Amino acid sequence: MNSIRIYVPNDATxxxxxxxxxxxxxxxxxxxxxxxxxxxxxxxxxxxxLEPLVEVETPAGRVGYGPVKASDxxxxxxxxxxxxQPHALCVGLVEExxxxxxxxxxxxxxxxxxxxxxxxxxxxxxxxxxxxxxxxIGPAATVEEVFQSGLRGxxxxxxxxxxxxxTVAATPADQxxxxxxxxxxxxxxxxxxxxxxxxxxxxxxxMTIAGLAVGATKGYVYCRSEYPLSLDVMNKAIExxxxxxxxxxxxxxxxxxxxxxxxxxxxxxxxxxxTALLESLEGKRGVVRAKPPLPxxxxxxxxxxxxNNLISLATVPVILDKGGAFxxxxxxxxxxxxxxxxxxxxxxxxxxxxxxxxISLGELVNEIGGGTASGRPVKxxxxxxxxxxxxxxSQFDTPFDYEAFAAKxxxxxxxxxxxxxxxxxxxxxxRFAMEFCAHESCGKCTxxxxxxTRGKETLDKIxxxxxxxxxxxxxxxxxxxxxxxxxxALGGFTPYxxxxxxTHFPEDFGAAxxxxxxxx
Amino acid sequence: xxxxxxxxWSAERAAQIIADxxxxxxxxxxxxxxxxEAFGFVPDTVVPMIAETLNxxxxxxxxxxxxxxxxxxxxxxxxxIKLCAAEACQSVGARALTAYAEDKLGLEMGETSPDGRVxxxxxxxxxxxxxxxxxxxxxxLVGRLDTDAIDEIAAEASR
Numbered sequence: 001m002n003s004i005r006i007y008v009p010n011d012a013t014x015x016x017x018x019x020x021x022x023x024x025x026x027x028x029x030x031x032x033x034x035x036x037x038x039x040x041x042x043x044x045x046x047x048x049x050l051e052p053l054v055e056v057e058t059p060a061g062r063v064g065y066g067p068v069k070a071s072d073x074x075x076x077x078x079x080x081x082x083x084x085q086p087h088a089l090c091v092g093l094v095e096e097x098x099x100x101x102x103x104x105x106x107x108x109x110x111x112x113x114x115x116x117x118x119x120x121x122x123x124x125x126x127x128x129x130x131x132x133x134x135x136x137i138g139p140a141a142t143v144e145e146v147f148q149s150g151l152r153g154x155x156x157x158x159x160x161x162x163x164x165x166x167t168v169a170a171t172p173a174d175q176x177x178x179x180x181x182x183x184x185x186x187x188x189x190x191x192x193x194x195x196x197x198x199x200x201x202x203x204x205x206x207m208t209i210a211g212l213a214v215g216a217t218k219g220y221v222y223c224r225s226e227y228p229l230s231l232d233v234m235n236k237a238i239e240x241x242x243x244x245x246x247x248x249x250x251x252x253x254x255x256x257x258x259x260x261x262x263x264x265x266x267x268x269x270x271x272x273x274x275t276a277l278l279e280s281l282e283g284k285r286g287v288v289r290a291k292p293p294l295p296x297x298x299x300x301x302x303x304x305x306x307x308n309n310l311i312s313l314a315t316v317p318v319i320l321d322k323g324g325a326f327x328x329x330x331x332x333x334x335x336x337x338x339x340x341x342x343x344x345x346x347x348x349x350x351x352x353x354x355x356x357x358x359i360s361l362g363e364l365v366n367e368i369g370g371g372t373a374s375g376r377p378v379k380x381x382x383x384x385x386x387x388x389x390x391x392x393x394s395q396f397d398t399p400f401d402y403e404a405f406a407a408k409x410x411x412x413x414x415x416x417x418x419x420x421x422x423x424x425x426x427x428x429x430x431r432f433a434m435e436f437c438a439h440e441s442c443g444k445c446t447x448x449x450x451x452x453t454r455g456k457e458t459l460d461k462i463x464x465x466x467x468x469x470x471x472x473x474x475x476x477x478x479x480x481x482x483x484x485x486x487x488x489a490l491g492g493f494t495p496y497x498x499x500x501x502x503t504h505f506p507e508d509f510g511a512a513x514x515x516x517x518x519x520x
Numbered sequence: 521x522x523x524x525x526x527x528x529w530s531a532e533r534a535a536q537i538i539a540d541x542x543x544x545x546x547x548x549x550x551x552x553x554x555x556x557e558a559f560g561f562v563p564d565t566v567v568p569m570i571a572e573t574l575n576x577x578x579x580x581x582x583x584x585x586x587x588x589x590x591x592x593x594x595x596x597x598x599x600x601i602k603l604c605a606a607e608a609c610q611s612v613g614a615r616a617l618t619a620y621a622e623d624k625l626g627l628e629m630g631e632t633s634p635d636g637r638v639x640x641x642x643x644x645x646x647x648x649x650x651x652x653x654x655x656x657x658x659x660x661l662v663g664r665l666d667t668d669a670i671d672e673i674a675a676e677a678s679r
Contacts, residue, residue: 013651016663048650187606190647225553225590226646228659263546264553266588269644283548283574285587301545343650345611350650373612382607418608418649432607436644442587 007055010041011197019052025070043198045112046352058084064094111198130317135254142213148324150336155309156413167296168214171304176216182223183272186385188344188416192310196230200237206313211258219260269440332358345418362396376421384413387493389500426505431459433497448491526560561592597639599677605642608649
């Protein structure tokens with residue numbers, strides 16, 4: 001069995017850049033030449049500037065070529081693609097690419113390496129060892145292991161996962177639920193998508209462990225409708241897991257029952273907020289609930305519910321497999337473990353970079369990301385999605401850490417970093433933040449529902465030069481009201497991008513530039 | 521995903537779809553998605569049918585339909601072009617590209633051509649932020665868009 005194996009990624013980025021056409025061209029060209037080869041549709045490694053990244057198995061390891069177009073296939077085959085020979089698109093041994101080699105891949109260890117829907121591949125790369133461990137040590141010790149790992153919510157709020165689990169475990173009920181928040185709506189993020197498309201069993205295993213730990217027998221993954229491929233891969237993986245006895249009445253022969261299903265969102269950003277998500281799962285408008293009661297006590301259908309971000313749940317298997325202490329030893333301060341940082345927007349090397357907390361923003365953008373794609377100077381980055389602050393280059397020494405970002409009125413959120421070059425107009429971006437909030441507000445809190453519309457109008461006046469000082473004062477006051485008077489992060493955090501843009505780039509709002517005035 | 525592939529409205533078929541999903545916990549969303557997948561939109565006439573089956577008021581079901589951006593109350597064009605309007609796409613020129621597409625198609629964002637041929641609308645993030653600007657054309661994901669790609673998409677939508 002020494003047939004040639006070629007890998008062509010099957011994730012949304014690769015497909016959006018033509019991977020299906022490449023796979024078809026390869027298979028036709030190989031057939032025409034009478035060469036027998038397996039074309040494996042793996043997930044992406046997350047080195048998105050190289051997609052579609054075609055890899056071929058060689059005795060030395062997997063050799064990559066990218067970004068490949070269908071029209072490159074004949075020349076690749078002639079140059080000796082099948083033996084991993086040089087070509088203008090050859091990137092050498094994939095594992096040796098510095099971008100990948102510098103990472104600490106714990107949650108994303110298998111992404112891009114395995115066939116996402118092969119249970120054998122998953123198990124051969126450490127899959128289901130975490131669940132076996134959890135079944136062996138039992139629910140209480142499993143919760144404790146997660147607590148000891150220091151894992152915090154990867155959706156942005158950073159709440160300790162172990163405490164949520166303890167609360168649900170300690171709350172008696174006839175039915176408990178595990179809900180996975182896969183409503184990854186932040187622009188500049190794709191970590192959830194990558195797990196679902198490249199390593200779906202990792203999420204299934206993580207949710208199963210959570211179910212076992214807190215006594216929940218049913219799980220839901222709330223996935224956004226903008227991710228059709230993720231939904232498809234997950235549905236297939238769940239079916240495979242069920243047939244293999246890894247979901248159902250007696251999971252892996254452990255005596256514990258757990259099953260799960262996918263649910264699709266419908267284009268509402270606010271449903272990424274946990275209580276709005278629960279309302280939506282119940283079949284209602286995605287309107288935010290007041291807390292308390294906490295979802296851990298009264299969550300989905302009023303039952304105790306663990307609602308965690310997808311990355312939190314997908315990190316649980318490695319924590320159980322290698323131990324909470326192993327995971328806790330990565331990171332800095334109160335930010336333990338690793339974070340999948342997503343480099344996006346106007347950046348040369350866009351992709352997913354999983355690393356221990358503590359790396360500086362500047363290193364991420366300039367050294368790892370290679371600066372802007374346009375080649376122009378970086379002006380600002382938006383960290384943490386549409387509700388995150390715009391950070392200027394002068395803050396690039398900030399370490400990637402929940403508390404260090406918070407100290408600068410910024411947030412790491414779900415780990416997205418969107419880079420902008422010097423052509424960006426920050427007043428436009430501030431206006432967009434208000435416009436987006438107005439578009440997505442669930443309507444529950446007045447400061448968010450009305451304030452975002454008034455904020456957009458006020459910014460229009462400022463940009464038109466109308467009573468600038470007075471309107472800037474109104475905008476600042478309005479932001480303060482939204483911040484203090486909104487139940488959730490949509491209204492509460494929209495002021496971050498607005499105020500950070502204004503604070504760091506006043507010249508874009510027509511205010512006096514920070515430059516010294518030349519003598520006239 | 522192609523509009524011409526949608527079924528013509530049938531109350532019987534709608535009733536069947538509702539019956540197929542009514543056992544699900546929180547069935548309203550899966551039902552609405554299935555209705556839209558079959559007919560291309562959620563006709564007003566289906567609202568009382570869902571309300572009756574799920575023992576909800578019409579207002580509650582109407583409220584759900586109108587809350588979510590995905591649910592359409594009118595049929596879309598035969599071709600649906602969605603261009604991402606979020607920050608990462610904006611950082612690499614999505615605003616200018618959108619203006620180009622609007623000009624090319626003679627439509628503004630959110631409009632359907634009067635002949636029912638094409639719908640152009642914004643979408644907020646497809647998770648393709650490292651190969652932006654991105655979009656979705658008749659359900660197909662497209663990345664690294666430029667004016668040439670928009671020309672091709674417009675040509676596809678002229679058929």
